[in-house]
Amino acid sequence: MEEIVRKNILNIAPYIAGKPIDEIKRQWGLKEIIKLASNENPLGPSPKAVEAIKKNLSKANRYPDSNAFYLKKKLSRYLNVKPGNIVLGNGSDELIDIIIKTFVEDDENIITADITFLEYEIISKVNDRRIITVPLRYFKYDLEAIKKKIDKNTKLIFISNPNNPTGTYVTKYEFEDFIRDLPNNVLLVMDEAYDTFIDVDDFPGGLNYVSNKNVIVLKTFSKAYGLAGLRMGYAIANSELTSYMEKVRQPFNVNFLAQVAAAAALDDKKFLLKTRETILRGKDYLYDALAQLGIAYVPSVANFILIDVGRDGVSVFKDMLKYGVIVRDMDQYGLKNFIRVTIGTEKENERFIKVLRKVL
Numbered sequence: 001m002e003e004i005v006r007k008n009i010l011n012i013a014p015y016i017a018g019k020p021i022d023e024i025k026r027q028w029g030l031k032e033i034i035k036l037a038s039n040e041n042p043l044g045p046s047p048k049a050v051e052a053i054k055k056n057l058s059k060a061n062r063y064p065d066s067n068a069f070y071l072k073k074k075l076s077r078y079l080n081v082k083p084g085n086i087v088l089g090n091g092s093d094e095l096i097d098i099i100i101k102t103f104v105e106d107d108e109n110i111i112t113a114d115i116t117f118l119e120y121e122i123i124s125k126v127n128d129r130r131i132i133t134v135p136l137r138y139f140k141y142d143l144e145a146i147k148k149k150i151d152k153n154t155k156l157i158f159i160s161n162p163n164n165p166t167g168t169y170v171t172k173y174e175f176e177d178f179i180r181d182l183p184n185n186v187l188l189v190m191d192e193a194y195d196t197f198i199d200v201d202d203f204p205g206g207l208n209y210v211s212n213k214n215v216i217v218l219k220t221f222s223k224a225y226g227l228a229g230l231r232m233g234y235a236i237a238n239s240e241l242t243s244y245m246e247k248v249r250q251p252f253n254v255n256f257l258a259q260v261a262a263a264a265a266l267d268d269k270k271f272l273l274k275t276r277e278t279i280l281r282g283k284d285y286l287y288d289a290l291a292q293l294g295i296a297y298v299p300s301v302a303n304f305i306l307i308d309v310g311r312d313g314v315s316v317f318k319d320m321l322k323y324g325v326i327v328r329d330m331d332q333y334g335l336k337n338f339i340r341v342t343i344g345t346e347k348e349n350e351r352f353i354k355v356l357r358k359v360l
């Protein structure tokens with residue numbers, strides 16, 4: 001039956017998502033499971049978002065507002081941009097697809113790092129576009145090497161900043177040096193899914209550069225706002241770029257409940273602050289605990305940590321599952337001896353360390 005499918009689909013390794021809690025409960029007959037595998041918010045969704053969903057449930061018979069007037073208005077105030085600078089997506093995943101479909105011609109290429117968010121490569125391949133991956137240097141995006149790979153056919157560059165799965169970031173200095181002589185016809189996507197957790201002073205913040213026609217910034221409600229299950233992400237860019245993306249976007253791509261929840265979550269400053277404090281405190285605890293165990297890790301500015309477990313990460317992942325702790329092995333990323341753990345609540349972090357110690 002292979003002849004029935006487009007050839008580019010044959011060679012795609014599907015995205016492997018973090019294991020759902022219910023699946024592990026069924027598989028191992030366990031009651032108490034903690035999931036630290038998908039960089040979600042351990043505190044749950046923003047309470048204001050939950051309240052807004054409850055209030056609006058009875059309107060679900062209507063199609064959502066295709067232009068998401070209220071959410072865009074709120075976002076534009078919050079970001080200090082115009083509503084026309086924003087494109088909403090069913091998660092930022094969908095925006096990656098929309099961007100490739102909107103801008104990259106058949107014979108053009110896309111550049112990113114070799115160890116980064118897997119969807120850049122998967123979605124490029126689904127769209128039958130050539131993707132060039134450039135090795136990381138000391139677990140960081142190597143912008144100098146990326147620059148050398150730009151050729152006359154390069155249209156897009158994806159930078160995950162901070163980078164998933166390493167938690168490292170491109171500094172302001174490195175970024176400004178990189179965009180200084182970026183060709184005008186190359187678009188730079190700064191994917192800032194984890195920007196809320198940044199605790200350094202030299203993070204470039206893509207929003208400061210969107211007046212530059214080359215830059216598209218991606219953000220999401222999946223992480224700090226705790227709305228991963230509702231699917232809501234957004235792109236911010238020059239209004240000419242967004243007008244092209246709007247032609248490609250499906251009219252009802254973001255559902256009504258996600259729109260009202262996201263708008264309410266934006267006002268939930270208390271929740272955001274508590275989330276940030278939980279993650280930063282949890283990070284300190286995990287750094288200390290790992291150091292005490294003599295386990296190496298990559299310092300992170302995000303809500304997850306890449307850990308060198310010193311032996312096959314897949315077996316560590318499987319062994320931890322038996323104790324009800326779901327982490328992520330890094331096999332798909334080619335990091336054999338690593339796992340990635342999402343920073344959880346205090347209790348979850350303690351349990352993670354206890355089980356890791358037992359398993360290792």
Ligand SMILES: Cc1ncc(COP(=O)(O)O)c(C=O)c1O
Pocket residue numbers: 038039090091092093094117160163164191193219220221222228231232233
């Ligand atoms: C770097 C990066 N970008 C985008 C996403 C996708 O986020 P969303 O849930 O908005 O599709 C993720 C999710 O893990 C991510 O790590």
